[in-house]
Amino acid sequence: MSDYHHNEFLGFGTCAPPNVLPNWFYKWLFFPPIKTEGGVPVAAPYGLRKIEAELALEGFDAVVVDPDHLGKYLENAKVLSIYVMDPFGLGPASSTFAFFLQKEPFLAEYFRKLMSSKEIKEAKERGLKVILGGPGVWQFKYRPEFAMKYGIDCIIDGEGEKVIGKIVRAALNDENLPEYYEVPPEEVPSLEEIPGIIAPSINELVEIGRGCCRGCRFCNVTLRPLRWYPYEKILKEIEVNRKTGNGVCLHAEDVMLYGSRNTTPDTEKLTRLHEIVSDKCDGIGWSHCSLAAVASSPKLFSQVAEIILQKQSWWGAEVGIETGSAELAKKIMPAKAHPFKVEEWPEVIRTGMGLMHDNMLVPACTLIVGGPEETEDDLIRTIEMMDVLRDIRSLIVPLFFVPMGRFRNEEWFDETEMNGLHQELLLRCLRHDLYWADSLIDLSIGRDWPGKLRSSFYKLFVGLVKRRIEREGVEI
DSSP: OOOGGGOGGGGGGGGSOSOSSOHHHHHHHHOOOOOEETTEESSBOHHHHHHHHHHHHTTOOOOOOOGGGOHHHHSSOSEEEEEOSSTTSOSHHHHHHHHHHTSOOHHHHHHHHHHTOHHHHHHHHTTOEEEEESTTGGGGGTOHHHHHHTTOOEEEESOOTTTHHHHHHHHHTTOOOOSEEEOOGGGSOOGGGSOOOSSOBGGGEEEOEEOOSSOOTTOSGGGSOOEEOOHHHHHHHHHHHTTTOSEEEEESSOGGGTTOSSSSOOHHHHHHHHHHHHHHOSEEEESBOOHHHHHHOHHHHHHHHHHHTTSOSOEEEEEEEEOSOHHHHHHHOTTTTTTSOGGGHHHHHHHHHHHHHHTTEEEEEEEEESOTTOOHHHHHHHHHHHHHTTTSOOEEEEEEOOOOGGGTTSOOOOGGGOOHHHHHHHHHHHHHHHHHHHHHHHHHSOSSHHHHHHHHHHHHHHHHHHHHHHHTTOOO
């Protein structure tokens, strides 16, 4: 467990396999162990905190423990619940990095080591029940033998607040557990049924809403109903997080759409949210936002940026570009450009990215490579878009297609399908990211002496990557 030096986006470093740095040094740079008190982490993943809160409400004696300190807590435990993000490295980022380096990602290696640990094996022999949940459980559909080999009793797929109690209760009573429990629509929690966290989340992340109304065919989140938290619920969780820090990372699939029931931002609600959060916090970050919402409301976006930048010099968010082709966008994400027409998607990208650059929001952007119905012309349009975005302060990461959402029955993108246009797109992204790397390091890493030290090491890492690539005969 790690807080990634209090920088959420450094957490993507766990998706990479062993590389040009020694493993111990890379781990220190990107995912050092979180501080614990008797093995209990001072902060934990937000989803895990939600389950902890629900179990507490239902009267269970539950404690969140850092995986490195499980041993003594398993001596008398009856149930072990594990939260997974990307257990086998099959997620888009991990599978892409693994392809290039031809090695197992760190997060997959650490999950396997956890499940094969002596402590868990011995606890299983004493009758311990193991329950898994989290956004990465879909990967067990591709690795069903793993659950049997390592004694995983139940996997919960979906929002777990309304079901975790009955599953844990059944485990404590030694009843038969479902091997794979997909949460049905009637058990998805309403807004009132989602508990507030009772202990700090990693990097002060606070959920402001769930679900998405855009309906992109490749995304799991769009399958969930849209719900927005009221201000009071958000502020209560911010207060809980003040035990470890005085900032906040506002989490939703599109923070710009807070309080809206459609794809048009609600000016009053979004502005008010940032005003009251800014009064409570020393810094604000976003988890995700959309280009269309930013492009459709430039005045509102600038007003929100002005509020945020009163106390900081920049902020970040994950942003989905996915493709530079309007034709492909029409096939796989027809509402991504809304309230604009999908035919205007390239212009939406240019406008939204330009506004982010001007207002000091640094987007970590994703592109989907090798998706269903992709054509050579689509790839050419995306390559051309990379040229347009060269002067936009950003990271742009190409991700190989992984079958999720309404595309879950499609075929994975296979390395044998990679053609010259794929390679050219990947190279353009690499050049873009290396071009911006040093300035983004200077902007985002702390300016105290530990931050300056780490900045020099991150730049060393970037330099080593450049030299390794150039030795392979690739011009950067």
